[in-house]
Amino acid sequence: MLILYWVVKAMSVQEVTFFVVNLLDTEGRGVFRCPRCGAEISPDDMTESVYRILDVIMKKDRLDTIVLECIRCGSRIQLIGLDLLNYT
Numbered sequence: 001m002l003i004l005y006w007v008v009k010a011m012s013v014q015e016v017t018f019f020v021v022n023l024l025d026t027e028g029r030g031v032f033r034c035p036r037c038g039a040e041i042s043p044d045d046m047t048e049s050v051y052r053i054l055d056v057i058m059k060k061d062r063l064d065t066i067v068l069e070c071i072r073c074g075s076r077i078q079l080i081g082l083d084l085l086n087y088t
């Protein structure tokens with residue numbers, strides 16, 4: 001019970017919102033909108049004015065997950081469904 005208490009407390013303190021976006025659900029080319037603020041996030045945008053990449057997770061030489069931070073609203077977005085990018 002004590003451990004559960006600390007987990008709940010840690011979650012409520014953290015203000016960062018996490019979202020999961022599946023690229024296979026987007027309209028192609030990997031462009032999607034931030035689920036929270038609607039900022040357009042495009043893999044072609046390398047300026048880091050809208051988002052920045054926090055982490056890239058590889059599995060067997062393939063992109064598995066990309067963790068982004070939306071700079072406009074601070075949300076963390078976990079990108080999955082990256083097979084789309086592997087084939088292009």
Ligand SMILES: [Zn+2]
Binds near residue numbers: 034036070071
């Ligand atoms: Zn956002």
